[in-house]
Amino acid sequence: MPTRRLGAWRPIGFAIAFAGCAGMSSCEVSARIRSDRELAKLLADDRTQPDAVRAVVADGDRAIARLLSWTRKPPSNVPLCSLYTGMADAFGELKTVEAIPFLVRNISLRRSCGIDLAPWLKSPKMIEWNFPAIGALVRIGPEAGSAVIRACREPMRAEDRLAAIYVVSRLQVTPGARAFLSSALGTANQEQRWAEEALGQLDEQKSK
Numbered sequence: 001m002p003t004r005r006l007g008a009w010r011p012i013g014f015a016i017a018f019a020g021c022a023g024m025s026s027c028e029v030s031a032r033i034r035s036d037r038e039l040a041k042l043l044a045d046d047r048t049q050p051d052a053v054r055a056v057v058a059d060g061d062r063a064i065a066r067l068l069s070w071t072r073k074p075p076s077n078v079p080l081c082s083l084y085t086g087m088a089d090a091f092g093e094l095k096t097v098e099a100i101p102f103l104v105r106n107i108s109l110r111r112s113c114g115i116d117l118a119p120w121l122k123s124p125k126m127i128e129w130n131f132p133a134i135g136a137l138v139r140i141g142p143e144a145g146s147a148v149i150r151a152c153r154e155p156m157r158a159e160d161r162l163a164a165i166y167v168v169s170r171l172q173v174t175p176g177a178r179a180f181l182s183s184a185l186g187t188a189n190q191e192q193r194w195a196e197e198a199l200g201q202l203d204e205q206k207s208k
Contacts, residue, residue: 039052099140
């Protein structure tokens with residue numbers, strides 16, 4: 001599926017309707033999406049999120065335009081973490097290039113919206129499911145990888161940087177990927193050296 005780009009858009013306020021619903025629940029969800037607030041609630045609810053994402057994907061550019069507007073001003077009274085999870089899933093399914101800045105800002109967003117045990121010690125498939133913005137960036141492809149590399153030139157939280165390294169590692173065809181990953185490896189090796197030296201000094205002090 002090629003990367004999608006949106007043209008000019010206008011907000012819409014009518015129901016998302018599509019042919020060939022995946023199932024009764026998908027059809028019911030589609031019929032309920034009559035406003036931005038309703039769509040946001042469905043995307044932010046674990047029980048309806050998968051079907052809401054399918055409805056957005058089926059409606060394509062019109063629905064994605066609504067979601068892109070929420071990257072600047074999200075609806076009120078909706079749990080943002082859960083909403084952003086659903087938005088990331090939809091952006092990833094449609095490979096929405098315009099969503100890359102939003103996905104990079106939320107690169108370490110977790111589907112659990114809380115603490116996961118050893119989230120990185122899992123298969124790539126599970127990592128990309130647990131971190132929906134990561135999964136979406138990987139789906140979008142090299143253009144997302146380039147944006148991640150540019151973002152890493154600015155200060156980042158340690159978890160965000162780890163997520164960025166993962167994305168680029170999965171998009172090795174991204175221009176500049178080798179240099180970026182080599183730099184990350186060099187930094188990691190230097191940090192390991194400092195940590196080992198500090199631990200050695202602590203051991204020496206303890207033995208005196």
